[in-house]
Amino acid sequence: MPSFRISISPSRRAAARFVTGVRRRILKALEEEAKKSGLKQTDIARAIGVHRSVINRELRGKKDLTLGRVAELAWAMGRVPSFDLPEQRLPAGSNLSLPTQTPTANVATATAASTSIGPTAMAHFLEVSRGSSVAPTVKP
Numbered sequence: 001m002p003s004f005r006i007s008i009s010p011s012r013r014a015a016a017r018f019v020t021g022v023r024r025r026i027l028k029a030l031e032e033e034a035k036k037s038g039l040k041q042t043d044i045a046r047a048i049g050v051h052r053s054v055i056n057r058e059l060r061g062k063k064d065l066t067l068g069r070v071a072e073l074a075w076a077m078g079r080v081p082s083f084d085l086p087e088q089r090l091p092a093g094s095n096l097s098l099p100t101q102t103p104t105a106n107v108a109t110a111t112a113a114s115t116s117i118g119p120t121a122m123a124h125f126l127e128v129s130r131g132s133s134v135a136p137t138v139k140p
Helices: 010-037 041-048 052-060 067-076 104-113 119-129
Strands: none
Touching: 010 052, 010 067, 041 052, 041 067, 052 067
16 A cells, blocks of 8 residues: 655645644634634624625635735624744753754755756855945856
């Protein structure tokens, strides 16, 4: 029986956990408002001018939530969105480590792989964007 191993980078894992947490808090707020005042997804959709199915897909995780949509959902529920970005701290004795900065060469190679320019041009771009005075070399 074939098995699959899925590898998720630490940054993607952190992003997924954050988005899931935001979605859960929105659902909890919607549940509270539904109990308190009978608010439904249809009411939210009407208030922000979209179809109910759009709200449903976003809340179920079938469609990405934008920051703007989070704010609109909060407004429609009579809530105030807030965002906090505390410094990451690890508990004493943890075997986890804080993220380190990605070396420039890896960024250039990874980015070049997903674009139409090569790694040399990407490395040059990164040097120039950091303010380096490296002159471009053009090969005939």
